[in-house]
Amino acid sequence: xxxxxxxxxxxxxxxxxxxxxxxxxxxxxxxxxxxxxxxxxxxxxxxxxxxxxxxxxxxxxxxxxxxxxxxxxxxxxxxxxxxxxxxxxxxxxxxxxxxxxxxxxxxxxxxxxxxxxxxxxxxxxxxxxxxxxxxxxxxxxxxxxxxxxxxxxxxxxxxxxxxxxxxxxxxxxxxxxxxxxxxxxxxxxxxxxxxxxxxxxxxxxxxxxxxxxxxxxxxxxxxxxxxxxxxxxxxxxxxxxxxx
Numbered sequence: 001x002x003x004x005x006x007x008x009x010x011x012x013x014x015x016x017x018x019x020x021x022x023x024x025x026x027x028x029x030x031x032x033x034x035x036x037x038x039x040x041x042x043x044x045x046x047x048x049x050x051x052x053x054x055x056x057x058x059x060x061x062x063x064x065x066x067x068x069x070x071x072x073x074x075x076x077x078x079x080x081x082x083x084x085x086x087x088x089x090x091x092x093x094x095x096x097x098x099x100x101x102x103x104x105x106x107x108x109x110x111x112x113x114x115x116x117x118x119x120x121x122x123x124x125x126x127x128x129x130x131x132x133x134x135x136x137x138x139x140x141x142x143x144x145x146x147x148x149x150x151x152x153x154x155x156x157x158x159x160x161x162x163x164x165x166x167x168x169x170x171x172x173x174x175x176x177x178x179x180x181x182x183x184x185x186x187x188x189x190x191x192x193x194x195x196x197x198x199x200x201x202x203x204x205x206x207x208x209x210x211x212x213x214x215x216x217x218x219x220x221x222x223x224x225x226x227x228x229x230x231x232x233x234x235x236x237x238x239x240x241x242x243x244x
Contacts, residue, residue: 002069003030004164004196005054010063012049012219023049025219026063031198033164036191038199038207038227041216050216051200055167056084068164085114089158089166093173095150097142097157103129104138107157114161128156132186148179155186159195166190168199172206184209204233 012024024046031037041047052058053065059073059080066072068087072080097106108125116124129135132152142150151171158166168187172180188209191197199210207213213232215223223232 003066004033004068005029005031005198006064006066007050007053008064008066010050010053010060010065012046012053012058013061022219024053024060027216027219027221028063029214029221029224031165031196033196034191034194035212036188036197036199036210037212037214038201038210039214039216040201040204040207042202044218045216046219047200047202047216049219051167051169054165054198055088055090056080085110085161087164089161089163091151091154091158091166091168091171093170095142095147095154095174097150097153099141099143102139102141103134103145103153103156106142106153107160110157110161124160125156128160129153131159132156146179147175148182151175151179151183152186155183155190159190164196166195166197168197170201171199172201172203180206208233 007027007029010024010027011022014021014023027046027050039047039050049058053060056067056072059065064071064073067083070083072083075083104122104125107128108121111121111124126135126138129138132155134149134152134156142153145153172183175183184206187197187199201207208227210227212225213223213227214221215232225232
């Protein structure tokens with residue numbers, strides 16, 4: 001079975017003065033349809049670089065990134081935007097909701113940009129809000145909701161385009177522990193419904209709620225496997241004897 005997401009020896013280098021920073025250093029992995037995967041690492045590990053490449057917001061310096069079998073690195077910026085809109089749904093730490101729009105208007109924005117007709121936009125947005133338990137609050141503004149409810153709106157916005165992959169960037173980072181558990185539970189339910197979810201986090205307690213962990217340190221993969229394996233959270237030594 002071909003992978004939805006495939007990194008083949010992906011490198012991302014930045015030049016800072018005379019120093020070359022290796023934000024991603026020969027990273028390879030595959031993510032298949034229906035998986036729930038956490039990409040985990042501390043600041044500077046390369047996880048944000050991977051997220052930006054997966055999200056078609058950046059391209060590798062070297063190596064290949066295939067999204068649904070298509071080489072993103074060879075695409076124009078317009079082609080990247082098109083495949084991003086077609087295949088990816090984003091959930092962000094800070095929700096990124098527009099305060100002057102009500103919930104259904106926030107959710108339907110991506111459909112508006114995609115040229116979907118008004119009646120179809122409303123129908124699909126209502127369905128998405130129903131799925132996250134906010135179908136009775138469609139006329140509310142974001143600031144009338146709790147943080148957890150706002151994050152549920154952003155999940156509905158990610159779902160409304162029926163994406164191949166839901167990319168969640170620190171989705172619980174702005175929430176208290178109880179609300180974090182609720183949002184994680186919702187992501188787990190979406191996974192059980194067949195959605196492919198890639199979660200970016202620095203938090204081991206969040207990562208172990210997924211099925212598989214890809215752990216990064218210094219731009220390299222140091223673990224890729226079952227989230228329940230003790231090695232998934234006990235950060236191993238990497239080349240040179242440095243602690244991950």
